[in-house]
Amino acid sequence: MRGFESIEALEDALRAQHYLVDEGLATVLFLALRLGKPLLVEGEPGVGKTELAKALAAAAGAPLHRLQCYEGIDVHHALYDWDYPRQLLHLRAGGSGQLYAEEFLLRRPLLEALDGSGGVLLIDELDRADDEFEAFLLEFLSDFQVTIPEIGVVSAERPPAVIITSNRTRDLHEALKRRCLYHWIDHPDLERETQILRVRLPELPESLVRQVCGFVHELRWLDLYRLPGVGETLDWAQSLAALGREEIDTVATDRTLGALLKSRDDIERLRADGLEERVARVRDAPG
Structure with a gap:
């Protein structure tokens, strides 16, 4: 390498x-x-x-x-196994030679x-x-x-x-x-996660990137069953962009929570916690 x-x-x-x-x-x-x-x-x-x-x-x-x-x-799953169907076909076809040869070896990772x-x-x-x-x-x-x-x-x-x-x-x-x-490896801070989205999704509007990262970082202070990772942040940002959003809003956020949270209890808790107020607070945060 x-x-x-x-x-x-x-x-x-x-x-x-x-x-x-x-x-x-x-x-x-x-x-x-x-x-x-x-x-x-x-x-x-x-x-x-x-x-x-x-x-x-x-x-x-x-x-x-x-x-x-x-x-x-x-x-056998991690190292190697033998291709028994090929060995059987080899025998049925009248083949000769060593059955346990490299040509019949299934190489695992x-x-x-x-x-x-x-x-x-x-x-x-x-x-x-x-x-x-x-x-x-x-x-x-x-x-x-x-x-x-x-x-x-x-x-x-x-x-x-x-x-x-x-x-x-x-x-x-x-x-x-x-x-x-x-x-x-911990969850990235707000600045680094914003940089990650800018690098991975350069086509997204700056306002959407900033608000998505701000919203996700607020969620990580909650006692959720599973905190959203960077992968979920990327998925959610792409989902909002696919809906034509350049900023987060309550309706789009509510409809796309499945891209961000992977537990029904977490989604229901976030809705009950005041989703509209949370979205408004992130949108009004200074850039």
Whole structure:
């Protein structure tokens, strides 16, 4: 994977991919790349953890290998499996030779990451996986090699950059944390979120960008079941723009709350809390 000569060069490369980082995240990401260590990023859903890996791969011109974790994931889903239907067809067609050869190997994300391209390996939402899989992953990250009994040892000549994300639905093991550098990604402040919308949605009117970000930041002070992330802010801004709005208003806000909030209780609470007054306060705020 392409290296970055400085933290500033990394920041500029990510900005070119419409991903803005603060100094803390830029520094720890630069060090993870320079030291060859995995980077564990935690934070609330929607703060840009997954997008960080996507932007890094695009900025470096490297392939992205994404492993989406879930409850019950095992080695066959993460590493490799055999294409049994193709093997059966091969036998029925009278084929000969080794059935457990590379031509019948189904490469999953972890094995793909060992292809020597030095890409980016994204292990997404590791907290959803169980303890056994986390233990296997720790071993994999130690030497970036695996043994396939029918083929032999597969190792990476150029290990990938590794980004691990977690929403903290459970605590990860200390052994894994010690293997990684760490960063907590919080919701951006008002100024940074406004910058993000300007970069990602440059076609939107400035008044709409400012008011959308102001409204979302007011919501993050409420005791909601799920606070809106940057992804929801972008979705809501695009929804209002698609309705032809250049500023927020009560009617359009009420009709598009499903782009911003993903819980019926949160939507009903916001309506009961005085939606019209909240919209008016944000619209009248000084620019």
